[in-house]
Amino acid sequence: MTGELNREFEQLRDFERRDFERLFDEHQSMVFSLALRMTGDRGLAEEIAQDVFMELDRNLTKIESAQHAIFWLRRVTMSRSTDALRRRRVRGTDLWVEINESHGVRELESGSPLADRIEALLATLPEAQRAAIILRYQEDLTPEEIASTLGAPLATVKSQLQRGLKLLRAKAESQLKEYIRAV
Numbered sequence: 001m002t003g004e005l006n007r008e009f010e011q012l013r014d015f016e017r018r019d020f021e022r023l024f025d026e027h028q029s030m031v032f033s034l035a036l037r038m039t040g041d042r043g044l045a046e047e048i049a050q051d052v053f054m055e056l057d058r059n060l061t062k063i064e065s066a067q068h069a070i071f072w073l074r075r076v077t078m079s080r081s082t083d084a085l086r087r088r089r090v091r092g093t094d095l096w097v098e099i100n101e102s103h104g105v106r107e108l109e110s111g112s113p114l115a116d117r118i119e120a121l122l123a124t125l126p127e128a129q130r131a132a133i134i135l136r137y138q139e140d141l142t143p144e145e146i147a148s149t150l151g152a153p154l155a156t157v158k159s160q161l162q163r164g165l166k167l168l169r170a171k172a173e174s175q176l177k178e179y180i181r182a183v
Helices: 002-039 040-064 066-090 113-123 127-137 144-148 154-175
Strands: none
Touching: 002 066, 002 154, 040 066, 040 127, 066 127, 066 144, 113 127, 113 154, 127 144, 127 154, 144 154
16 A cells, blocks of 8 residues: 555656646746846846746646646746845845946847847836836736736736836937937
8 A cells, every 4th residue: 555655656746747847848938038137137037047946846736727837937937036126126236227237138138239228228117117018028918917927906017017118218219319210
């Protein structure tokens, strides 16, 4: 009886390990990308991604479906990224002081000077607005899905999106003049 239970336990553990490996392979780039865009720091983003997947490993039995796993990964990544930014601010090293300071944003390596400058502008937004915009335009989530992911009211998310885009537009108009056509 004990030997049979041990075999069943081993089979269950092997199944969970394969599930974890599949989730890791499919979603590691999403988790890293979200963390990198939120923090602007490649090393910190790698650390956050590692923490997120370690936590996923501990909570794998609570994941109910593939959609739940994606939701969980996004939510935990955004939360960990926000926590990391707050810890840095408490230590007195705010990452997003000025646009002219790169703070690791150049590491995104998009290849396009305009894309690099837009990433730098995005990095200057307040973290709540940045999170909403990243989830909306990188992850293509609806405002309802963003609200659920961030644990925020829908009206707050819509407001953050609207204010963030307005601020991004204003910053782009003043700092990306060479890319704006004369009307």
